[in-house]
Amino acid sequence: MLNFDLLVLGAAAEGGGFLAQFNGGDIVFQLLIFLILLALLKKYAFGPIMNIMKQREDLIANEISAAENSNKEASKLVNEQRELLKQARQESQAMVENAKKVGEQQKQEIVEAARVEAERFKESARKEIAQERDQAVAALQQQVASLSVLIASKVIEKELNEQEQEKLISDYIKEVGEGR
Secondary structure, three states: OHHHHHHHHHHHHHHOOOOOOOOHHHHHHHHHHHHHHHHHHHHHHHHHHHHHHHHHHHHHHHHHHHHHHHHHHHHHHHHHHHHHHHHHHHHHHHHHHHHHHHHHHHHHHHHHHHHHHHHHHHHHHHHHHHHHHHHHHHHHHHHHHHHHHHHHHHHHHOOOOHHHHHHHHHHHHHHHHHHO
């Protein structure tokens, strides 16, 4: 402070009147007003501003923490979804394999059922053919019997010699052949 006083005094002595007198009371008064203003600002302005800044800092820290937690939760959910998707793919693959096995088994059952049905149909056809053959043989025997009776009655009606008998047999055979 001493240097400042000398500068002011030196300037006053040289030029004549810039600052004629050094007034220390004004400086002290201004310093005192400045300190009071600073105290008032600290109490009424800096305190609330600092509280607002602290609240803002806490809010930002909480939002960053919440964002990190959300990010961790999202990562956890993504991993869970991937695992569920993997399980779903495995289950669907197992279902497809099972469906293929069931389809193959049903195919075998259908083929076997068709084979059994075809055998049953063949056996039924064989029985029907045998039955019709037996009926045809019975009808043929009945015709032969009736023709035999007819021939016998004709033979009785006329006495035949050997040539007529041969002719009668050949005619009879022709009639039997035409009757079929």
